[in-house]
Amino acid sequence: MPETAIVEFNDVSKRFGEGPDILQGVSFKVAPGEFVSIIGGSGSGKSTLLRLVAGLSPISSGTLKVSGQSPESSTVERACVFQDPTLLPWARVAANVELPLRLRHAPPTERNVSGKRALELVGLADRADAYPRQLSGGQRMRVSLARALTLSPRILLLDEPFGALDEMTRERLNEELMGIRRLQGWSALFVTHSVPEAVFLADRVIVLGGSPARVAADIRVTLSDKRDADTRLTPEFGAAVATVTQALRRSGGGA
Amino acid sequence: MKPSRQQVLTLLLPALVAVFALAAWCWIHLALPENDRFLLPPPDAVWAALIQYRAELARASLNTAQGAVFGFLLAAVISALCAIAMGVSRLVRISFYPYLMVLQMTPIIVFAPMLVLWVGPGLWSVSIITFLICFFPLVTNTTQGLISPDSAHVELFRMYRASRLQELRYLRIPAALPYFFTGLKIAATIAPIGALVGDYTAGSSAGGGGLGFQTLIYSSQARYPALLATAAVTCALGFLLVAMVVGLSWLTLHRWHDSYERKDV
Numbered sequence: 001m002p003e004t005a006i007v008e009f010n011d012v013s014k015r016f017g018e019g020p021d022i023l024q025g026v027s028f029k030v031a032p033g034e035f036v037s038i039i040g041g042s043g044s045g046k047s048t049l050l051r052l053v054a055g056l057s058p059i060s061s062g063t064l065k066v067s068g069q070s071p072e073s074s075t076v077e078r079a080c081v082f083q084d085p086t087l088l089p090w091a092r093v094a095a096n097v098e099l100p101l102r103l104r105h106a107p108p109t110e111r112n113v114s115g116k117r118a119l120e121l122v123g124l125a126d127r128a129d130a131y132p133r134q135l136s137g138g139q140r141m142r143v144s145l146a147r148a149l150t151l152s153p154r155i156l157l158l159d160e161p162f163g164a165l166d167e168m169t170r171e172r173l174n175e176e177l178m179g180i181r182r183l184q185g186w187s188a189l190f191v192t193h194s195v196p197e198a199v200f201l202a203d204r205v206i207v208l209g210g211s212p213a214r215v216a217a218d219i220r221v222t223l224s225d226k227r228d229a230d231t232r233l234t235p236e237f238g239a240a241v242a243t244v245t246q247a248l249r250r251s252g253g254g255a
Numbered sequence: 256m257k258p259s260r261q262q263v264l265t266l267l268l269p270a271l272v273a274v275f276a277l278a279a280w281c282w283i284h285l286a287l288p289e290n291d292r293f294l295l296p297p298p299d300a301v302w303a304a305l306i307q308y309r310a311e312l313a314r315a316s317l318n319t320a321q322g323a324v325f326g327f328l329l330a331a332v333i334s335a336l337c338a339i340a341m342g343v344s345r346l347v348r349i350s351f352y353p354y355l356m357v358l359q360m361t362p363i364i365v366f367a368p369m370l371v372l373w374v375g376p377g378l379w380s381v382s383i384i385t386f387l388i389c390f391f392p393l394v395t396n397t398t399q400g401l402i403s404p405d406s407a408h409v410e411l412f413r414m415y416r417a418s419r420l421q422e423l424r425y426l427r428i429p430a431a432l433p434y435f436f437t438g439l440k441i442a443a444t445i446a447p448i449g450a451l452v453g454d455y456t457a458g459s460s461a462g463g464g465g466l467g468f469q470t471l472i473y474s475s476q477a478r479y480p481a482l483l484a485t486a487a488v489t490c491a492l493g494f495l496l497v498a499m500v501v502g503l504s505w506l507t508l509h510r511w512h513d514s515y516e517r518k519d520v
Contacts, residue, residue, distance in 0.1 A: 054414055056410060056413065056414060078414075079414075080411070080414055082407060082411075084407055086407045086408050086411050088408075088425070088426070088429065089511050089512070089513075090429045090430075090432070090511045090512075091429075091511075099415070099425065100415045102425070103412070103415045103416070103417045103421055103425070104415075131510055131511045132511075133511065133513060133516065151415075
């Protein structure tokens with residue numbers, strides 16, 4: 001990999017207080033612009049791994065670099081999307097999307113422009129004045145995604161963002177997410193329970209397994225970059241899903 | 256627009272209860288031996304007293320209302336500031352919370368005569384007594400609201416490197432509003448009682464006797480219909496305050512808060 005990795009785990013372990021290791025000896029790199037799915041059974045430390053990159057929680061041993069710096073001191077813009085959209089119910093959609101910019105004291109015009117652009121990306125420009133409770137679950141997730149995009153992040157950290165949505169909505173949002181990524185070229189760490197979702201979105205799928213969790217498999221997805229709904233029907237997609245599913249079974253996690 | 260079944264019921268059922276309550280009241284009055292009937296004056300006697308003493312009751316109400324509103328507003332503002340201090344700092348919360356309860360448990364009746372000595376009778380002591388009675392429900396509810404945001408939201412703000420002040424302004428204070436209004440509704444119902452107790456003990460409220468003072472006079476003269484009329488006027492005052500709070504709450508919250516979601520029953 002000629003370019004410097006944007007995220008680099010090197011023998012990272014994580015435990016909380018005096019408890020046992022949650023993650024142990026985790027090593028992998030994410031290249032700029034690379035989309036990495038992370039899959040593993042419940043309690044395999046997937047979310048913890050994202051929190052480490054976000055700088056929300058310190059590592060216990062090893063080294064973790066975000067663009068060559070520690071996660072806490074790195075200025076690389078990172079944005080999180082959680083399973084819960086965590087919108088502010090009292091704020092209209094536009095204000096929710098502009099929140100990160102408001103917290104950075106961005107001038108109102110910049111807030112408006114960036115907010116509007118982010119809402120257009122997720123196809124909700126016409127709901128800017130709505131309140132979150134007036135939206136469907138899928139729409140709320142889109143707003144949450146738009147909020148993450150307003151800061152033009154270089155890394156997107158997604159923690160089962162579509163886990164609570166129905167299959168149809170989830171697939172459509174996956175396709176849209178691919179489209180936005182093609183436009184913006186950020187890197188992503190995408191945590192999910194769903195193998196097809198992990199494969200559909202990613203350049204690489206990392207399987208976490210065992211207790212404490214380690215990297216059980218690191219699988220490159222060799223599908224074309226232009227993926228759409230039809231991609232799911234191809235034999236290549238089926239084969240990739242099978243490979244990841246097998247790796248997940250061998251790791252002792254997953255269904 | 257045709258009123259919905261729900262709307263009809265919310266008007267009709269309370270009205271029905273009122274009719275039954277009045278009937279029961281009259282029945283008890285008539286069931287008493289004739290010599291004891293003065294103990295529970297019938298509704299029409301109370302109504303007559305209300306008309307007869309309307310001038311002094313109106314003046315007294317105005318005085319009491321002044322103390323009630325002033326103390327209520329004072330409690331709203333000061334409790335909000337205290338709640339912010341307690342909501343922001345766990346240490347402040349732990350340190351002061353037990354004493355808030357002491358404040359609430361101290362019988363006002365014990366405290367009031369001393370207050371009169373400290374600040375003198377009149378609007379100030381009535382307002383302070385009202386303040387004391389309104390403060391606790393306000394400060395506890397608002398503090399609860401300020402610490403109500405879940406960890407996911409708090410983490411979101413940390414993630415975006417929000418300052419404590421921004422977290423307060425954009426997350427905690429808006430989240431506390433519904434709780435604040437709950438406290439405000441409770442405070443509004445008890446503020447007139449506080450003011451009444453205030454001018455019962457503090458003698459007179461602003462520019463003459465309040466409802467508490469009238470209570471003192473009517474009860475010493477055994478004018479029970481007038482006494483009940485005073486109670487009715489105090490209730491009306493409470494209703495008025497609550498109605499204002501409910502209106503304000505609706506204006507602030509109805510667009511986003513789930514409790515105002517239209518229920519299609």
